[in-house]
Amino acid sequence: MSGALLHTVFDVLAWLGAAAAAYGLARQGLRFPAQSFALPYIAALVFGAGLGAYLFGSANLWLSGQSGIARSVEGALAGGIVAIELYKWTAGISFRTGARFALPLAVGIAIGRLGCYFAGLDDFTYGTPTTLPFGHDFGDGVLRHPVQLYESAAMAVFALFYVLAVLNRNAFVITNGFYLALAYYGAQRFLWEFLKPYGTLIGPFTLFHLLSLSILLYAGVMLATAPKARPLHERAVA
Template sequence: MLIHTVFDLLAACAALGMTLFVYHWRLRDAARKIDSAGPLYGLALVMGAAIGGFGAGTLNLWLSGAPGIGRSIVGALAGAIIAVEIFKRWRGISGSTGLIFVPAFATSVVVGRWGCFLAGLGDDTYGTPTGLPWGHDFGDGIARHPVQLYESLTMAVFLAVALTLIGRRNGFFMQNGFYLLVLVYAGQRFLWEFLKPYGSVVGTFNLFHLICAGLVIYSLAMMARGKAS
């Protein structure tokens, strides 16, 4: 799994570089809300992401009949959101604080999913069999949906749009950029989950379907609340 580790590091470095770029370019003011929240904000975010990422990833493996320790980026996103929202309510912080993370998160997915793709079957992120011409053999002689690349491409398009809107200082995006990221990421991930051989929880829906549905509801509710206020 060395290739996966290499791409994890590349994704982290790319995300950090993107954050520094957008901070100095357009999002210095957005970052001030986090600075004013204090160091416990970062602690809540990291702890929530770790618990959600490893918890959801591991539970999904068990539900799929493959005991072990797993990681999940959508689980990390959900865990971070829950922890930060609890922290914000405790500290009386209103409004979105996540805009500065939007380009970084999208960048990490764009780069990191290539590591998942190149890691093959051992990564447990491959898709179901397909007869489509772009199906990929991950090492078992079966052409499968390269769902990792579907996700990477989708988030690359989102990143390009996001940077354009940030560059224009689009009012709606500057206020709701994080919620739009959650909506797009969870929405596209919900679709790709139908192309993965994971164990189901309810009907044809696996654990990640349920998490993504919750994230979509969260993002729509937060944007609606912001519009009403």
């Protein structure tokens, strides 16, 4: 099976995994704001995520001296955040609606990054050369950091942490899970960017370094201003 086909297979598995995670949360009795299920909300999310994915993915490709069009999961995440915040502002929605996306986000990235790994050199998500024993040869005889696996493992750890928090009815984690996921994702992604062959934008920092810091800052502000979590006997999150 070709790398591109494997990537597509894992993309589908990532969506299925995210859907299964969302279903699992519903089975735990957690209720989420109805607004996050509304068609206009979903439309804004899909549009923003799609635009961000191609905008940032392609920009990073060009900054790295490559031609063509590319997608980025981090770009999709940033685009989706901006689109939803704009939608909420225009719709007069003042409360938070992202809680139900925490586990699906972590599971989706953990699975999806495996597809990036199997896609090989054509995917341009591999790491810089390394002499470490777990370096991977993607087909050109050079051992590189398998950064896709690093990110997949990191997000799997967050997913496990979140599941344990849900099972223990941790009100803060359940209510603010999406922003915790964003903060964790931004921090780990910032670190892995030092192990990628991307073109720099400011000093040693790539476009995704700056995007990771932006996501981390957004998550930090949202966590710092988070309202008090609702009592768990209500089994509701906002």
